[in-house]
Amino acid sequence: MKAKHDTREIGTEAERLAESFLIARNLRPIARNHRCRYGEIDLVMRDGAVLVFVEVRFRRSDRYGSAAETVDRRKQKRLITAARHYLKINPSNSPCRFDVIAIDGHHRIHWIQHAFALDST
Known part of the structure; x- marks a missing residue:
C-alpha cells in the first residue's frame, strides 16, 4: 500500500488487497461494502x-x-447486526461465518477464519 493520508482511500486499497487475497484462495466475491x-x-x-x-x-x-x-466485542456486535440485516435483504440457508483480514504496514496479511460467531452477542 502506498503512503496515503486519506483514510477512505487506504481502506479501499486494503479491501481490494484482501479481496484479491481471498479470491486467490478460491473464495468468490458476492458483495462489497x-x-x-x-x-x-x-x-x-x-x-x-x-x-x-x-x-x-x-x-x-x-x-x-x-x-x-x-x-473488539463492540465491533463484533455491530458486524453481526449488519450481517443480520444483509441476510434479511438477501435470504440464504447457507451456513455463515465471520472472518477478519488484518493487514499491517508491511503488507502482511493475517487471515482469521471463524473470528467470531453469529450468536456471540
Whole structure:
C-alpha cells in the first residue's frame, strides 16, 4: 500500500488487497461494502457453501495494538447486526461465518477464519 493520508482511500486499497487475497484462495466475491444503519460489512464472499462476512482492518503499526485487535466485542456486535440485516435483504440457508483480514504496514496479511460467531452477542 502506498503512503496515503486519506483514510477512505487506504481502506479501499486494503479491501481490494484482501479481496484479491481471498479470491486467490478460491473464495468468490458476492458483495462489497454492504452499508446499513447498523454498520458496514466490508466484503461478503462465498467459500464453497459457506457465506463469509469479512471485516478488513489495516494498521501501519501495532504500536497501539494489532489490526486484528481492533475487532473488539463492540465491533463484533455491530458486524453481526449488519450481517443480520444483509441476510434479511438477501435470504440464504447457507451456513455463515465471520472472518477478519488484518493487514499491517508491511503488507502482511493475517487471515482469521471463524473470528467470531453469529450468536456471540
